[in-house]
Amino acid sequence: MKLRRPDRGFATPDHYVLTNSRLIKDIPDPDHRRLVEQIRENAAETGVTLFDLGDERQGIVHVVGPEQGVTQPGLTLVCGDSHTSTHGALGALAFGIGSSEVTHVMATQCLWQRKPKAMRVSVEGTLAPGISAKDVILAIIAKIGAAGAVGHVIEYSGSAIRSLSIEGRLTVCNMSIEAGGRAGMVAPDDKTIAYLEGRPFAPKKAEWDKAVAFWRGVPSDEGATFDRDVSLQASEIVPMLTWGTSPEDALPITGRVPSPAAADAAKRDGIKRALDYMDLVPGTPLDQVAVDRVFIGSCTNSRIEDLRQAAEVAKGRKTVIPAWVVAGSGLVKKQAEAEGLDRIFREAGFDWREPGCSMCVGMNGDTGLPGQRIASTSNRNFIGRQGRGVRTHLLSPAMAAAAAVTGRFTDVRRLLA
Amino acid sequence: MEPFIHLTAIAIPIDQANIDTDQIIPARFLGKPRPQQAAGFFHDTRLDPSGRPREGVTLNNPAYAGAKIIVAGDNFACGSSRENAVTVMVDHGFRAFIAPSFGDIFFGNCFQNGVLPIRLPADRVARIRAILHELPGAEISIDLAAQSVLGPDGLSDRFEIDPFRKDCLLRGVDEINLTLGYEKDIAAFEARQRRELSWL
Ligand code: SF4
Numbered sequence: 261m262k263l264r265r266p267d268r269g270f271a272t273p274d275h276y277v278l279t280n281s282r283l284i285k286d287i288p289d290p291d292h293r294r295l296v297e298q299i300r301e302n303a304a305e306t307g308v309t310l311f312d313l314g315d316e317r318q319g320i321v322h323v324v325g326p327e328q329g330v331t332q333p334g335l336t337l338v339c340g341d342s343h344t345s346t347h348g349a350l351g352a353l354a355f356g357i358g359s360s361e362v363t364h365v366m367a368t369q370c371l372w373q374r375k376p377k378a379m380r381v382s383v384e385g386t387l388a389p390g391i392s393a394k395d396v397i398l399a400i401i402a403k404i405g406a407a408g409a410v411g412h413v414i415e416y417s418g419s420a421i422r423s424l425s426i427e428g429r430l431t432v433c434n435m436s437i438e439a440g441g442r443a444g445m446v447a448p449d450d451k452t453i454a455y456l457e458g459r460p461f462a463p464k465k466a467e468w469d470k471a472v473a474f475w476r477g478v479p480s481d482e483g484a485t486f487d488r489d490v491s492l493q494a495s496e497i498v499p500m501l502t503w504g505t506s507p508e509d510a511l512p513i514t515g516r517v518p519s520p521a522a523a524d525a526a527k528r529d530g531i532k533r534a535l536d537y538m539d540l541v542p543g544t545p546l547d548q549v550a551v552d553r554v555f556i557g558s559c560t561n562s563r564i565e566d567l568r569q570a571a572e573v574a575k576g577r578k579t580v581i582p583a584w585v586v587a588g589s590g591l592v593k594k595q596a597e598a599e600g601l602d603r604i605f606r607e608a609g610f611d612w613r614e615p616g617c618s619m620c621v622g623m624n625g626d627t628g629l630p631g632q633r634i635a636s637t638s639n640r641n642f643i644g645r646q647g648r649g650v651r652t653h654l655l656s657p658a659m660a661a662a663a664a665v666t667g668r669f670t671d672v673r674r675l676l677a
Numbered sequence: 678m679e680p681f682i683h684l685t686a687i688a689i690p691i692d693q694a695n696i697d698t699d700q701i702i703p704a705r706f707l708g709k710p711r712p713q714q715a716a717g718f719f720h721d722t723r724l725d726p727s728g729r730p731r732e733g734v735t736l737n738n739p740a741y742a743g744a745k746i747i748v749a750g751d752n753f754a755c756g757s758s759r760e761n762a763v764t765v766m767v768d769h770g771f772r773a774f775i776a777p778s779f780g781d782i783f784f785g786n787c788f789q790n791g792v793l794p795i796r797l798p799a800d801r802v803a804r805i806r807a808i809l810h811e812l813p814g815a816e817i818s819i820d821l822a823a824q825s826v827l828g829p830d831g832l833s834d835r836f837e838i839d840p841f842r843k844d845c846l847l848r849g850v851d852e853i854n855l856t857l858g859y860e861k862d863i864a865a866f867e868a869r870q871r872r873e874l875s876w877l
Contacts, residue, residue, distance in 0.1 A: 268877070276708060291708045335877075342758040342782055356782050358760035360789035360852075368856040370863060374839060406695050407752035410778050440752060442781040463876035471876050506695050530693065621757075623704045630726065642699040642756060644721050 261306075264369040269308030270330050273299050274320045275623045279586050279613035282314050292624065306366075319589025319615040322346040322559035326430060327589055329459025333448035333475040338365055343559050343639065344443075345436040349429035350456070351448035351478050353413070356437065376442065377411050377487040382418035385494035390673040392569060393428035394561060394637065394656035396420065396492075397435040398500035402510040404490055409441030412488065415480060416446050420494035426455040427565040434560045435639050438507035447479035499672055501546060501655040502641045504534035509641070513659070513671045517544045537643055538651045539631070547669050552632040554583035554664040555646070556610075556657050558620035561637035562588030564595050566657040570637075571601045573661035573675055579609035583664035584626075586618040610664065622647050635663035678791040680849035684772055685818040686745035688829070690735060690806035696749060697756035698783060702765045704757075711764065718765045740813030748775045748806050748817070751799060755780035763790045773819055775826065777802050788842050791849060793819065795826060795836045805829065821847060 263269060276292040287293040296313065303310035311317040311324055318324070322343050325331040333351030338344060340362040347354035357371070365371055381400055401408070414436050416429070424432065429446045436444025446452075453472055456462045463471040498512040511518070519542035520531040535542065540549065556562070556570050567587065585605050587593035593615055596602055602612045618626040620638035627647030628634050634652050637660050638645075641652040653669070662670040706717030723736050730737045747753075747766070753776040754762055763786045766774075772792050777799035787794045797805075808829045809815055815829035821843060827833045845852065856863075870877060 289708065291710070295708055334874075340758060340760075342756065344758075356758040358758055358763070358782060358786035358789060360760060361785065364853050364856065367853050368863065369867070370856050370859075372841065372852065372856070406755060407778055410752060410755075410781060437756070437782075440755065440781070467876040471874075474874065506697075508695075533693070621704045623708065640697070640699070640756060642697045644703055645699050648703070648721055648726065 261363070261367060263306045263308065263366045266307035267309075268369070269306065269366065270311070270325065270328075271299055271303050271308050272311040272318050272321050272324050273313055273616075274318075275617045275621065277313055277318075277614070277616040278624055279584075279616050279618045279626055282614055284313060288625065316590035316594060319587070319592065320559045320562065320617055322430075322434065323562060323588030323592065326350060326426070326455075327459070327591060329456055329462035332456065332462065332471070333452060334478045338362070338371065342437045343434050345441065346430050346434040346559055348436070348443050348445035349426060349433040350452050351445060351475065353443060353445065355443040376413045379409050379412040379414045379441065379488040379490065380486040381414055381416050382489070382491040383416070383420035383494050383497075384418040384491065385420055386423070387420055387494045387497060390499065390658065390676050391497055392656040392658060393424055393431035395497050395500045396424075396494075397432045397438075398502065398507070398510040398654065399492060399497045400432075400490075401435065401439045401507050402500070403492065404439055406438060406506045406508040407440040408508075409436065409439045412441050414439065414441040414444040415486070416444060418491070421446060422449065425565060426451055427563045430563065431560055431566075435507065438639055448475050449479075499656065499659050501635075501653050501659060501669055503538065503540060503546065503653065504531070505537055505641055505643050506534070507639065507641060507654060509534060510654070511546060513546055513669060515546055517542050517546065517549075519543060539633075547671055550633070550668045551581060551635045551653070551663045553581055553628055553634045554579070554660050555586070555619040555634055555636040555638065556584065556660050557586030557588070557618050558636075558638035559588065559617075560639045561657045562586060562592065562615075564592050564599075566637065567592070567596045567601050568599070570657040570661040571604045573658050573672060574608040574610060574665065575604050577608055577665040577675075579664040580667040581664060582611070583609070583660075584611045584613055584619065586613045587615050589615050608665065619646055621645060635660045635669065678849040678851060681772065681791055681793050681821055681846040683818070683820055684745060684793075685816055686772070687741055687743055687814055688746035688748050688775070688805075688809055688817040689741040689744040690809040691747055691749045691753075692806055694750040695752045695755055698754050698759050698762035698780070699756055701754060701762040702759065706765075707759060707761055711768070714761055714765050715768050717761075718769050735810075738813060743770065745770050746773045746775065746817050746819070747771055748802060748809060750802075751777045753779050754783035758782040758786075760786045760789065763787055763792065767792060775802060775805065775817070788845060789852070791846065793821060793846060795819070795838075797826065797834055797836055801834060
């Protein structure tokens with residue numbers, strides 16, 4: 261197939277790559293090896309830009325796009341992956357599509373769409389120390405539910421969102437899909453523009469000025485109205501984690517495992533089923549639940565700031581359970597190594613691995629064992645997501661590091677104090 | 678693509694809300710060729726770790742054999758964009774899904790494969806599921822042109838559908854060819870984009 265605009269296409273292998281080798285020949289499953297070879301062949305044939313295995317720019321597509329300056333305000337950006345919502349953090353309209361629609365876009369540079377509904381989620385105030393973007397988005401999903409934003413694009417606004425770094429905004433927008441929203445976005449501002457300046461695929465010189473002028477016009481108008489408005493107070497957000505099998509099953513670390521008996525009838529069965537799968541007893545304080553394994557990575561939380569936050573907790577401590585750190589891209593890994601974060605992690609007993617999706621979805625073979633309880637910085641705690649029978653709890657990088665050094669869920673604020 | 682006009686078929690109920698596409702086809706089946714993906718269909722829901730069918734799972738009940746319609750809970754097929762979630766169900770014979778709401782990406786992917794996702798009010802969907810549990814093997818009739826669903830209780834409901842999507846399904850059109858018919862408009866848009874957003 262001939263692509264209409266190959267220069268607007270970008271590719272990187274992420275789901276099927278190994279995290280202990282950079283060599284295609286080491287991929288044990290022949291079907292998976294073939295897929296990683298195919299992306300190389302297809303990119304050469306079609307002319308799309310490839311950040312290939314072995315290139316330091318390779319990584320999880322949603323880490324690579326913003327990092328390379330491919331993601332820009334005002335763009336419509338699509339990818340055959342639901343977490344394309346991540347890119348909205350830079351003010352792009354970015355959403356995941358299926359493979360047929362990807363083909364359609366490649367052939368025509370178009371997509372048939374109806375205007376979605378608009379939802380505004382405002383978070384006002386100041387986040388307390390130890391509270392990260394991950395806690396913010398988990399609190400939002402807990403509030404509106406996993407289907408809360410179906411049919412909507414979410415705009416995140418308010419002083420707490422504006423005060424987040426671009427990396428934090430990427431984390432928030434990433435999980436829009438877990439709230440049912442197909443896209444999430446944050447209005448571009450000075451931080452967005454500063455973030456993009458000098459990135460390889462960002463416009464240069466006179467084009468840069470022209471682009472910035474356009475980007476300044478992208479934010480919603482003052483007084484814009486939304487189909488739905490939701491607001492949260494930043495000061496009320498504490499470290500969060502999920503207890504169940506839907507991302508909406510999120511609670512503060514200070515909470516207890518919920519009881520089906522206390523829930524309304526419509527929810528009772530679902531809670532019971534989730535607790536059975538998760539092997540949790542109602543009423544147990546969440547910070548007394550023991551963890552078997554820790555995964556720090558994924559397109560939600562594998563950027564340099566995430567690694568810094570985890571390293572701050574890991575520093576000078578020792579892991580008591582197996583714990584992995586998987587940087588989101590080769591460049592994030594390199595940056596972390598330049599800052600000495602890899603040494604902190606290694607000395608604390610963490611496994612420091614090569615970039616890719618890894619245990620977020622386990623398609624490359626990085627899975628847990630049946631029955632294992634994993635503290636994970638990824639975005640989905642679905643049944644079997646990290647391997648058959650694996651129990652996934654979602655939390656922030658700092659909270660994941662805290663679990664790694666204590667062997668149970670721990671309020672990271674206690675370790676930071 | 679095969680047009681979708683009428684469908685009268687056995688319907689199978691799936692009660693839980695937020696059934697994600699990882700349940701419909703676990704990730705470990707995705708890298709395989711399509712014929713081998715068929716085994717992934719609700720694999721971990723249907724089978725226990727030793728590969729034996731689990732008892733009490735509706736999907737294993739032979740009374741629903743040959744079902745072409747799934748009647749599901751809220752937010753059906755949320756999560757991952759994997760189009761395999763649609764194709765694996767198509768390969769198991771399903772042509773229509775009825776739920777109070779769907780994962781947005783799955784909803785779009787259905788139309789790419791000539792299958793019809795139908796939204797009906799939650800209480801009506803719950804009622805239909807209850808009847809299907811009571812009368813396994815009962816049929817539902819869908820008439821796309823009339824936008825109506827005739828339930829197993831003989832009651833009919835009208836559903837809403839985007840007119841563009843409806844037309845594409847009824848005619849079984851290939852979307853790429855359809856879009857390429859708008860070449861002049863696309864070229865004009867691109868020319869303007871080159872002027873106004875010249876860095877792209
Ligand atoms: S890190 Fe996980 S959620 Fe993100 S793209 Fe990879 S598999 Fe998908």
